Amino acid sequence: MGAGVSGLFGLGGDEGETSAAVGGAVAAGLGDLPELCAAEVLLRLDAPEICRLARLNHSFRGAAGADFVWEAKLPENYRYLMSFVEGGGGGDDGRQLRRRRRRPAGKKEIYVRLARPVPFDGGSKEFWLEKSKGRVCMALSSKSLVITGIDDRRYWQHIPTAESRFHSVAYLQQIWWFEVVGEIDFSFPVGTYSLYFRIHLGKFYKRFGRRVCSTEHVHGWDKKPVRFQLSTSDGQHSLSQCSLGEPGSWVLYHAGDFVVSKPDQTIKLKFSMAQIDCTHTKGGLCVDSAFIYPKGFQQERMSDLASLENSI
Numbered sequence: 159m160g161a162g163v164s165g166l167f168g169l170g171g172d173e174g175e176t177s178a179a180v181g182g183a184v185a186a187g188l189g190d191l192p193e194l195c196a197a198e199v200l201l202r203l204d205a206p207e208i209c210r211l212a213r214l215n216h217s218f219r220g221a222a223g224a225d226f227v228w229e230a231k232l233p234e235n236y237r238y239l240m241s242f243v244e245g246g247g248g249g250d251d252g253r254q255l256r257r258r259r260r261r262p263a264g265k266k267e268i269y270v271r272l273a274r275p276v277p278f279d280g281g282s283k284e285f286w287l288e289k290s291k292g293r294v295c296m297a298l299s300s301k302s303l304v305i306t307g308i309d310d311r312r313y314w315q316h317i318p319t320a321e322s323r324f325h326s327v328a329y330l331q332q333i334w335w336f337e338v339v340g341e342i343d344f345s346f347p348v349g350t351y352s353l354y355f356r357i358h359l360g361k362f363y364k365r366f367g368r369r370v371c372s373t374e375h376v377h378g379w380d381k382k383p384v385r386f387q388l389s390t391s392d393g394q395h396s397l398s399q400c401s402l403g404e405p406g407s408w409v410l411y412h413a414g415d416f417v418v419s420k421p422d423q424t425i426k427l428k429f430s431m432a433q434i435d436c437t438h439t440k441g442g443l444c445v446d447s448a449f450i451y452p453k454g455f456q457q458e459r460m461s462d463l464a465s466l467e468n469s470i
Contacts, residue, residue: 204290205231205269228265231292233347234421236268239285239294242278243271275323282324283342288455294347296450299324303448304339321362321408322446329361331375332441336384337432340448346418346425350453353388354410355431358444359402371406378440379403384433388414391426408446415453 208227233239240263263271269292275284282302288295300316305328307313313333316326330336338355359379360371383399396414403409413429429448433440 205273205292206290225265228269232265232269232272233287233292233294235345235347236272238345238422239272239276239287240268242276242285284323285344288452291452293349293452293455294450295452295455296342296344297323298340298342298448298450299326300328300445300447301326302340303445305445306335306337307333317361317444319362324447327358328445330441330443330445332377332439334436334439335434336440336443337430337434338445339428339430341426341428342450343424343426345422346450348418348421350415350417351450352415352453352455353413353427353429354449354451355386355413356408356410356446356449357402358408358446359405360442361444362406373405373442376405376442378438379433379443381438381440382433382435384411384431386411386413386429386431388416388427388429390416390428392423402443410449413448 208231269287272287273289275286275297277284279302283296283298285294285296287293299322301324305314308328313331315329315331317329318326321327359376360373361375362369362371364370379402383401386396386398386400388394388396394416396416398412398414400411402411411431413431416425416427418425427450
């Protein structure tokens, strides 16, 4: 058995001995593996591992393009997700649009497209598949959130920045009543998800090519905690409180978790963060966006994403 394994992977010793052992025939290698067998191997791997093996030889390269391999990696509602790419927005119009498509995309092509950000609602929101497991992530910009006093420049202003995936954040100078509310209707794949607010204490800017953070207007957040709430249309609720800290850094504050238990279920989320004790003012805070991640998910590095996209 050991000799057979060594021969399969081309790890045998002397070439003459190998040839003699197989009666003069050339020893088999990984390149002789049937594509169907290679595909069975790939079904047990994550997308980045599939891409790495696809560079190994012809058998794995051919198997890595098989529709059934990539369909197993896609979320069960990938047709709904693709309707956003095609312009249907996930509703009946999206289903009609899919029927009018002249050439259905291959499953690998679908995976690659959904692994890139898919903007919707005028570009104020976007979702994507995290590349390893094919799970859905989502980001909602500050401009998609309802922020108390946002139109009054005495309190708030929008700051352009490369530090946001939406290239803009809402900066609070000072206010008595702080409240940020968001809503989303979406069909998530079955699973458990966590919602976060991405917050920064202090106003940041570039000076002589270096990032500088001013905490001049940061005040009031140590007096009372901020209240985070999350509720869903199927009766799930979450409530927590947390004092904001770590000036100068972007922090993800956990607002709550929710569970999607039925495939093709459209769920409505309502979430908020608030500090409405009007006995004192608060200020010096940047609101970037809200994020929805699969529970336990760790953010991917941009270098990893670029490498995988090129290999797929």
